[in-house]
Amino acid sequence: MTRFLASRLLQALAVLLLMSFVITVLMTLMPGDPVDMMLAGNPRATPADAARLKALYGLDKPLLERYGHWLQAALAGDFGFSRLYAQPVLTILLPRLGNTLLLLGAAMALTLAVALPLGVYAARRPYGWADNAINLFCFAGISVPAFWLALLLILLFAVELQWLPASGLGPVGGEGWWERLPYLVLPVASLTLASIGGYTRYVRAAMMGELRQDYVRTARAKGLGEGRVVWRHALRNATIPIVTIVALEFGALFSGALVTETMFAWPGMGKLIYDSIMGNDLNVALVALLFATLTTLAGNLLADAAYAGLDPRISFKGDGA
């Protein structure tokens, strides 16, 4: 296991290094120079001003040299400053990361809490009226555009009923978690309703496959109760592909939350990544995208570890493959 972990960590480092270079190259290739954008609104700016600012921000240096400087500083723990926000990258990024993880963590937990029993229930009674109703609900959830659902929730619960706040992280000046909780409800509901459909369908398909397996028939023949057969045996195996999907979803979390974050004015990572790319704020975009890569890698590593827990036949002994 240790060898496996060490090998995966080394791979992760190599991927992060490669990604940092690729992101730098891609951001540099994108149209729009940061200084030109900065001076676009200033009719008095001269070519000398542009040159001065480009030198100040190190933009006059060749790409490789700029990347080398960034890498050297990053290895020493300095991820640079945001050109747009005039603050250290991590000062901007970490609170946003926390906000997004809170939002997406709650949404993911709620999604699984609903999708698992719903999928299992549908798989046990395929093509019955309940399965059809669940399918209808799932396809509706998958089909509804996220921004429309978010708006609908705001209009219903914030505008019409005035039960819940329409946007923001919490009341101004309110620090307690109970004060902030109502602000989490609508964005979480929006994300959850949109993703329950997909997950329920995965669970249903996986469970239907497992319920047809010989070991399930054997378990039933041995006289095990139906609940034990379904929840302890079949679901355990069906969870393996679900874990893979959850792990893969982790990487898409930040960008996937963009619409929800925008609609609910939730200052998170999705919005930050979008703004930094559009604003040509390389340092922020670079570190934020590396966080997204890191999350994908961590998710996959956790998924691999979870496989071993779920299926004892999977072992990390040997070459760590």
Add this chain to the structure above:
Amino acid sequence: MAAFTLAAALAAAPMGSPAFAAKDELVIGMTQFPSNWHPSMEAMMAKSYVLSMARRPFTAYDADWRLTCLLCTELPALDKGTAEVETRPDGKKGIKVTYTINPKATWGDGTPVTTEDVLFTWTVGKHPQSGYSNFDLFARDIVAIDAKDERTFTIHRDKAVCSYAEINDFEILPAHLERAVFEADPATYRNRSKYETDTTNPGLWFGPYRIAQVEPGSHVVLEPNPTWWGAKPAFKRVIVKSIENTAALEANLLAGQVDMVPGETGLPLDQVLAFEKRHGSRYNVFYKPGLFFEHIELNLDNPALADLRVRRALLHAIDREAISKQLYGGRQPVAHNEISPLDRVHAPGYPIYAFDPALAAKLLDEAGWSERRAGVRHNAKGERLSLEIMTTAGNRSREVLQQVLQAQWRQAGVEVRIVNEPARVLFGDTLEKRRFKSMVLFSWISAPENIPRTILHSSMIPTEANNWAGQNYTGYRNPEMDKVLEDLEHVCEPDANRALWAKLQTLYAQDLPNLPLFFRADPFILPSWLEGVVPTGHLDSSTLWIETWKAKE
């Protein structure tokens, strides 16, 4: 657990949900969040809107578009002796102007605002490593500053310009807080300034309000500044919330989480027109026509557009009155010139291009585009009269306008293709490096009496040789216009100055370097209980006078 949490939250919601804001608190919703807080780094409307509650410039244009003193006691004037033309050591005519800081002006920590702050601000602004984007003002326009005493100082300006009294962009900094930070390392000052690292420090602010809390990307809280020297502001707290999605912003307004949406950086006109129809009775909705000049930039290097007859025909072929009525509810007046009729220097009498399809057809025939094939005009060489029009992708209002223009020009036999780009590309490379083939639809924002030198002077055509500086994206060259633009800066005698402004507007209308469309109107949605908000319609925000805002008795 998650389900329980959600259920608990739902149960708690009515208590936690914000009721309509109390009237001693004002919640403003806008579509942008200020990216940073230093008053002279990275200009953006959202930042200017917020900072105008917590700071005051020396001078600003008011709602009547008159220059006024906000931090100084009196505008300098030649006839009062507080402004005086002088000869610079190089023999050129310069001007010196004397200002006195309001004697009651005090930073939020009680330190008086003095000439030391003025001198320090100039030191920072002209330092090549400070990162100031309006470097020209500090390093070239202002050649010296003499401090007479703690409150009075004289600025020596490089040129004897008529607008000598205006120093709107000289954003004063607190020397007692910022000097040590700047002197420690000017090259990194832009990142280490207390405006970024200690934003809620009272000593940074000296407006009726001071910034008391910042939740990046979410909201800013402003509280009354106890050392403010002017009229006491009415609200105990002003909260500025950022909600970028305009549909969500409207929903927040209806939900009572936001009290008002300002015209400066709020909802688009078409959305407010629809909002007014549905909910207008509950709010005070009004439209302030201003200096946003919506127009079509032309590439005059395009052989078809280089022909004045074609440019005139294009304008005659558009029914701008009908567009204004149908798309903007008549709230957005048609523009016939670069200079707004609301501007003091507007001089009617220039040619106006009314909707006249017959005249448009005649002009196109005369220009050689006389043969119609499948509805599209061709010239004798068999070339199609085919143009491209670009704008910022995703701007729904402009995209609709583009389609209407396309249809109207099609009637005149002009084929127009829509090719839109994201703002960063359009304003980054395409316009700046003049990479557009024919036409770009966007707006200029200006200040009253602003001389459009950077837009119309031939020296302002961006080229590789001048490192793409200047905003004369059309490539307009007219020596007569150049002369007028140059003279306007220093011919200040009222009659002669008026004559130059009239000449500028006539030349513009004759040459049509771009196609004027509309003067944009900023839509404001205010709660019916709020009074005192007076929009300006130009670059200076209405929040510069926020101490006059209050709840109706």
